[in-house]
Amino acid sequence: MDKKEDAIDGESELNMSTKKPAVFSGVAPSGSLHIGNYIGAIRHWVEFQDKEDNIFCVVDLHAITTPQDPRKLKEKIYEVAALYLACGINPDKSKIFVQSHNPDHAQLAWILNCVTPIGWMRRMTQFKDKSQKQKEIVSMGLFDYPVLMAADILLYQTNEVPVGEDQKQHVEITRDIARRFNSRFGEAFTIPKAVIDTTGARIMSLQNPLAKMSKSDPNPDGSIFLLDDADAVQHKIRIAVTDSGKEVKASENKPALKNLLTIYSVLGNESVEALEERYQGVGYREFKADLAEVVIEFLRPIQKKYREIWESRGYLDDVLRRGLEMVRPVSHETLARVRELVGLG
Numbered sequence: 001m002d003k004k005e006d007a008i009d010g011e012s013e014l015n016m017s018t019k020k021p022a023v024f025s026g027v028a029p030s031g032s033l034h035i036g037n038y039i040g041a042i043r044h045w046v047e048f049q050d051k052e053d054n055i056f057c058v059v060d061l062h063a064i065t066t067p068q069d070p071r072k073l074k075e076k077i078y079e080v081a082a083l084y085l086a087c088g089i090n091p092d093k094s095k096i097f098v099q100s101h102n103p104d105h106a107q108l109a110w111i112l113n114c115v116t117p118i119g120w121m122r123r124m125t126q127f128k129d130k131s132q133k134q135k136e137i138v139s140m141g142l143f144d145y146p147v148l149m150a151a152d153i154l155l156y157q158t159n160e161v162p163v164g165e166d167q168k169q170h171v172e173i174t175r176d177i178a179r180r181f182n183s184r185f186g187e188a189f190t191i192p193k194a195v196i197d198t199t200g201a202r203i204m205s206l207q208n209p210l211a212k213m214s215k216s217d218p219n220p221d222g223s224i225f226l227l228d229d230a231d232a233v234q235h236k237i238r239i240a241v242t243d244s245g246k247e248v249k250a251s252e253n254k255p256a257l258k259n260l261l262t263i264y265s266v267l268g269n270e271s272v273e274a275l276e277e278r279y280q281g282v283g284y285r286e287f288k289a290d291l292a293e294v295v296i297e298f299l300r301p302i303q304k305k306y307r308e309i310w311e312s313r314g315y316l317d318d319v320l321r322r323g324l325e326m327v328r329p330v331s332h333e334t335l336a337r338v339r340e341l342v343g344l345g
């Protein structure tokens, strides 16, 4: 991974003694996981598992910031956890748990709400995007999403937050909130930094290469889901929009091709330059057929492992329970210090 550390310092006042950097990241079970979630986030979690002290959370409280079908949500929570494991997260190396199973997240979020200026929140671009798409009411929860995310990260004295480009602004506000709290009340939080890869940090919709691939896109043809079968993958790639011309090139004026080449490069483990060379003079149709095969082959072992995990639900429950047991002492300690500093209880 070409690791781009977004923040310069990643000051770590409280974590100086920890040998491995503390990492926190998560995915909201607001829909089915897609290859954008994998390329932008999960693959990096897997890659750095040995070198870091990891917490990977299923952030279900974030999912309900937009309307969810309660029965589907429950299933998606476990689907996301099973997919973490199927993608290569090892529960002996990383702690996996469900956000709402630890009430410390909601309590810290409330306290942080009370130190976060509303003007900072109004600048959040994801809120602007998501609230415009909302047909029903725009909830306070959606507006408050970045503060809850700050609580998730700060509870565990996190040093690094591996995320896709779309979450960069949320990690920046987390840093601002932590600094503000520390300077007003006293040292409580490590200042985290976002870790964003330069390749694949923003995978775009196959139907609109100017919009990011998203779980909640009403058009399912824009996203390749990790559990899509071979027919669905072939269909979605065949009908994926392309740019004018015939060249298979990843230039700025060919956003659709650039996106398809990035997906091919990451999932097929081949450089974009090598692919451009190989597909010189070859039409889009052949390129797309090969790309579909690469994606299908990439998904095959993940889906096999997912099915095995799904069938042994007791195992998954056990992984999530163990993860929760391991993270709670850390979040308790942070919250106790915060309560003390603020003068609560």
Ligand code: AQP
Residues within 6 Å of the ligand: 026, 027, 028, 029, 030, 031, 036, 037, 038, 039, 040, 041, 162, 163, 164, 165, 166, 167, 200, 201, 202, 203, 204, 212, 213, 214, 215, 216, 217
């Ligand atoms: N298209 C993407 N390209 C690269 N990375 C992406 N991520 C999401 N979409 C892309 C990264 O995946 C992680 C989990 O994201 P999330 O579930 O917390 O929320 P999100 O960023 O809002 O993801 P979605 O898929 O767009 O969900 P909905 O539609 O529910 O909002 C994050 O690290 C994110 O950067």
